Every structure is written in structure tokens, then in C-alpha cells.
Amino acid sequence: MLMHIARRLVSGVVVLIVVASLAFVLLFIGSSNIARNILGDQATEEAVALKAAELGLDQPILSRLGDWMLNAVQGELGRSWFSNQDVFEAILSRLPITLVMVFASITLIAVAATVLGMVAAVRRGWVDRVVQVGAVLGSSLPGFIIGVFLVTIFAVQLGWFDAVSRIRPGAGAWVWVSSLTLPVVALLINGVAGTAQQIRSAFIKQLEQDYVRTLRSRGIPEREILFKHVLRSAAPAGLTVLSLQFIGLLGGVVIIESIFAIPGMGKLAVDATTQSDLPLVMGVVIYTVIIVIIVNLLVDILNGWLNPKVRVS
Template sequence: MITFILKRLGSGLVTLFAVSILTFSLLYVSSGSIARNILGDQATPEQLAVKEAELGLDQPIITRYFSWLTGALGGDLGTSWFTSEPVGNALATRIPVTMTMVFSAMILIAIVATLIGVAAAVKRGWVDRVVQIGAIIGDSIPGFVIGIILVTILAIQMGLFPATSTISPGVGADAWLLSLTLPVIALLINGVTGGAQQIRSAVIKQLERDYVRTLRSRGIGEREVLFKHVLRSAAPAGLTVLSLQLIGMLGGVVIIEQIFALPGMGPLAVAATGQSDQPVVMGRCNVHRRRCHCGQPHR
């Protein structure tokens, strides 16, 4: 078991390392003239050269990558090239919004998908058919489309919820609840049918096992067999699906947050990518302490 865990951790670290290299390289290729984006079109070649030296953009990409990697491992996330705001501060104000939305949606998906999946596996008939059709529809409709429909009907036409987020520093829990309800519902609708389908299949497979017939022959109640034994045995398959949905949701919330104007990680990532603000996108792309043309040390 320990060897298996170590192998999985090792493969995960290798994957993260490879992804970081690929992301850094893509940013390097597509970034263009970052110094000109910062200083504007009126900047002179001398000013651009000074800014590139200050940011470390005149160094080879290998040097810049390992400088970023060293800083990231040390917890130094650097400073935005465009806003001069520490990246750690920018993340600290936005991560709670994204994580609250994602984990609220995942908890609801786990509960609702389990109930629907078990009902479909036990009742079969029309309930089973509805779940299977719903899984196809849910997988085919992107979450942002559901979000737009919810905003149009429940926010704009009916006025039950704010069309855009009212979350800001110091607001109460009611603002968080009203602002996150529609995004969470959009994520729930998009993810619950697929999860229910997988849990249904896992429960049906367990119900066909010999140990279920043995438990029933001993006079154990159907509810106890289902929730105490069958559901526990089917849980690994359900957890695997939910974990994959969580990973996909962390990437998909970027568009959801844009639709509902949530101050989360999505708008920050989109803006930083559009500007090629590498410290924000990568966490830290500033080079180690060095000297620019003014003779003063910079980071």
C-alpha cells in the first residue's frame, strides 16, 4: 500500500512538473512584447530594454523557468507586472469565492446524485429511463448555457436573484448566499445527472452480487441492505466520478464566474492571461535578485 501511494504521488509530481513547463513555454511563445504592453505604444526602445531587464525578460527561458520554480517552491508568488499587487493578496481575496461555490456545488451533487442514482437502480422503470436521458442531456449542455438561462429567467425576468454578484469585502452572508445560488444551481444541474448515472450503474452491479442475496436470506431489511452494505460497496465508483467532476469543475467555473461577475479566480485568470501577466498566471515569474540599469537590486 505504501509503495502504491508513493508511486502515485511520484507520478503526480512528474505530471505537475510537465504541466508547469508546458504552461510556462506557451506563455513565453504567446506573450509578445510584455514591456510594450506595460509601458504603452509611446515607449522608446531604451525604455523597453530597461523594463525587460527589470522584469528579467532578457534572460533565457530556462533561467526564467527555474527562477520561477525556485520561488514558487519557497512560497514567493511575486508581484503582478501590471497592477503591482502581490499575487498572494490577489489570490487570498478570490480563492474563498471560487472554493465556496465549487465545494457547495460538489456537496449538493454528491447528495442529489446518490439519491437519484440509488432510486434509479432500485425502482428501475421510468425513473431509470429519466436518469439515463437526463445524463445525456446534462452532459450535452455546457454549464455556462445553463447559467445564462438561469440569469435570464430567475434574475432578469423574475428578479428573484441579483443578475451580477454583490460580493465585496465586508458584506454579510446574505449577499454571498444570493450571489452564489444561481452559479451553484448551474453547476449542480450540469453535474448531477452524470454522477447519478455512474452511481446507478455501481449500485446495480452490487445488487447482483451473491452477498446481497445472502443478506436478504438472513432476513435483513431491504433498507439496511441497500444503505449499509450496497451503497458502501458502490461508494468507490461514485467517489471516483465525483473527484473527476471536481477537477473538471475547477476549470469550468472560469466561464461561470464571468457570467455572474463573481470576484473569483476566473476573472483574474482571464485578465492575467489576456495581458500575459505571467506572475499571476504562473504564481511567480519574477527572477531572483538582480541589478537593472539604475544599479539598484530588483526581484
């Protein structure tokens, strides 16, 4: 098991280095006008040249990449070109908000999708049809439409929740609940049906296996078969779907955070990209990749614990 984890860690580090290098080159290779954008159109050519030299934009791209990586290994991701805020501090102030929202959403999706998928696989009938129709609707209905609908009904008309996030440093628990409930519900509705459909398929596949018929022939209660044996065997497929759903949520929160004015990583990424604040964009990319690698590692560990065959694959 330790060797399995070590291999995944090494592959994760390789992926991080490759993604960081590609992102850096793609972002900085066309950064010749950044100094002009920062200083404005009225700045002189001399001032623009000095600013470019200050930011290191006059250096070869590979030299800049090497310097950035050396600093990144030491935990230094630079400073924002516009606000002069430390990139690490900027991300650290936004990351918890996004992670709370995404983890709350994926937890609810996991519970609801597992229940719906199990019931649909075992009972079939109308529940199965509802799950399949919901999977089609959930995949075709954009999350921002659900978000706008929830804001209009439950925030603007009924006033039950905040239409705009009130999360600030030192905000109480109720502010977090009131500000994140509707975004979490929007992400839940958008993701639960499709995930339930995948879990349903995994359950049906396991229910058709010979070991299930053998267990039933021995008189083992159906509930024990479902929860002790079938659920464990279908869990790896479900975990894989949920890990993909988690990665999708990290990208999907950009729109949701814009709708609800949530000061999270999505809004930070949009603002940094709009301003061409490349150090901040690189920081967002790196932290997103690290989160994805950690989630995939945890899923691999869980799959290895549930299915020993995965460890030697």
C-alpha cells in the same frame, strides 16, 4: 495506509513540478512582446529593452525557470506585471469565492446524484428513464445557457436573487447566499444527471453480485443491504466520478463567473490571460494543480478506507 498516502504525495509533487515546468516554458517561450504590450506602442525601443531586462525576459528560459522555481519553493510567486499586486495576495483574495461555489455545488451534486442513482438502480421504471434522459441533456446543454436562463427568470424578471455578484471584502452571509445561489444551481443542474447515471451503473453492478443474493437469502432487510453493503461497495466508483466532476467544475466556473460577474479565480484567470500577465497566470495554474492534487489525494484516502485493495494497487 501511511505508505499509500506517502506514495500519492510523492506522485502529486512530481505532477506539480512537471505541470509547472511545462506551463512556464509554454507561457514564457513566446513572451518577447510582453514589454511592448505593457508600455504601449508609443514606447521607445530603449524603454522596451529596459522593461524586458527588469522583468527578466532577456534571460535564457531555463535560467528564468530555475529562478522562478527557487522563489516558488519559498512561497514567492512574483508580482503582477500590470497591477504590481503580489500574486499570492491576488489569488488569496479570489480563491475562497471560487472554492465556496465549487464545494457547495459538488456537495449538492453528490447528495442529489447518489439519491437519484440509488432510486434508478433499485426501482428502475420511469425514474431510471428520467435519469438516463437527464444524463444526455445534462451533458449536451452548456452550463452558460443554464446560467443565462436562471439570471433572466430569477434575477431580472422575478428579482429574487442578484443578477450581478455583490461579494466584496467584508460582505455579509446573505450577500454570499444571494450572489452564489444561481451559479451553484446552474452548476448543479449541469452536473447532477451525468453523475447520477454513473452512480446508477455502479449500483446496478453491485446489485448483481453474489454477496447481495447471499445477504438476501439470510433474511437481512433490504434497506440494510443497500445502505450498509451496496452503498459502501459502490462508493469508490462514485467518489472517482465526483472527483472528475470537481475538476471539471474548476474549469467550468470560468464561464459561470463571467455570466454572474463573480470576482473569483475564473475571472482572475481570464483577465490575466487577456493581459498576458504571466506571473499571475502561473499563480493560477499552480494553485489549480495543488487543489486538484489535494482532492485526488482525499479521494484516494477515502477509497483506500472503503476498499483495502486500493491501498496495494
